[in-house]
Amino acid sequence: MREGKAAVTGVLQVLATALVPMLVPMLLLALATLHVRAVSAAVHDGAARPAAHAIAPASAPSSAPSSAPSIVPSSAPATQPFYASTFERKPDTAQLTELGRALFHEPALSASGRLSCASCHDPAHAYGPPNGRAVQWGGAGAHGVPGLRAVPSLMYRQTTPPFSEHFFDNDGNDAEDQGPTGGYAWDGRAGSAHEQAQAPLLSPFEMANRDRSEVVKRLAQSPSAAAVRTTFGPHVLDDPAMAWNALVLALEVFQQSPRDFAPFSSRYDDYLRGKLTLSPAEARGLRVFNDATKGNCASCHISDVKRGAFPLFTDMGHIALGVPRNPAIPANRQASWYDLGLCGPLREDLKQHADYCGRFKTPSLRNVATRQVFFHNGGMTRLDQAVRFYAERDVHPERWYPKDAKGRVRTFDDLPAAYHSNVNREPPFGGAPGGHAAMSEQDIADVVAFLKTLTDAPIGVAAKRAQTKSATTATTATSATSATSAKNAAAR
Ligand code: HEC
């Protein structure tokens, strides 16, 4: 049905590729204002609001650190809006990107000296987790402290809008309130990538610094110090507030790098460009993915070109799917602990919204086949399992949820009963236990085949492919991508 969209015009392709590089300067300008607002909000809040990374909640289970640290402790250097920073040197985007890349891989910034952003957000796994652990371990000590959520990929996050409770899409039905949308992290609680960046640096179960001053001290002593001075000026590390802003700015700009974070180099992108044909299984999978009566996946994981932009496979909406509780997360050993997403406890500003409990942000499905754990709690370890959950959740709940002492299935066991009505029941969900699944086993296998077309080509291959012409290109891409998938499949 949507195959017509494959006939993308050259103009659209140019726009799609042009869009991302345009974002960097746009971001630098636009966020200047936004950031001033964010900083003053933080100050008014008593500066204790955690940003996007998981911070031990007040009701933290025993395995999590007992006291919630404040993000901007009193000993922190005075906050200074980023773009108000008057650096001695004005680095360009390329310089910031290269510095940000180095800092992203710099373990000296962590309290343990062993953890960098890349330890959890591995470039070889689409900046997602490098292993099959539901949550990664961080912290200052030798033994480590477990996180509370699966590590998301950082790819294709560039256009994430700031969190809003009421989102109106200016495309199509603009009168319809789409509900909570956007923001960084699984619960949208960070407004931007730079607000996001400070959280892992300070979270006790991630890079575990006490405060910003400690981060700046480590930065000044790290192998990256020279590069920071070269980029921002010889005195940048003498002023802690300035040094902090330099650090998070470089990290943010790196994460906007189209080559690394938004290459649009998957087989599906080439299919949209009219450069290759999908295999029969992939094409069937795409149809099921889009079909409103079958997978209906595209209703949340957008799959078609909109206003010239290639699809990101998310509408950024926050939805409750009722995924099963994951006993592998240490925090979950405490029966009274629930990660309720939007309504807390990691996020603190929407606790009164009972109707938001259980909602998490719809992730992009680009590069999803490179993951070894799925959903916010990393409870599923195979892609076909994640897809089958959609088909079977309501018609075969006994295959997904544990039973209570009386043998009754404890449906939606990761949500207190009061919030079960928040769980989404639109297709592919719905149907009574024992009923007919919206997707057959064949459909599931086909959707998995399709999802594997969303894996980007390795950077070298993508660059080479840009130089060659279509027919040969398609073959190179196919083999490169399937080699990656095969490697990942073997790893699972
Ligand atoms: C110990 C593992 C770990 C480390 C180290 C880590 N992160 Fe994360 N990151 C996570 C987890 C877990 C989440 C999801 C947090 C949540 O939803 O509460 C996340 C979320 C994010 C997000 C939001 C992505 C989205 O989909 O909205 C960004 C951006 C990010 N991290 C950047 C960074 C940067 C930059 C660094 C280094 C300064 C870093 N992370 C270090 C585990 C880590």
Ligand code: HEC
């Ligand atoms: C109503 C919106 C909605 C629909 C329809 C939907 N999804 Fe999702 N999807 C989500 C949300 C929200 C999450 C994250 C939920 C969570 O972690 O609790 C998610 C997560 C996923 C994940 C895990 C990704 C990751 O990074 O861990 C996969 C895989 C996935 N969806 C595939 C599909 C497929 C395939 C379909 C169609 C059969 C589909 N989705 C239909 C909203 C939706």
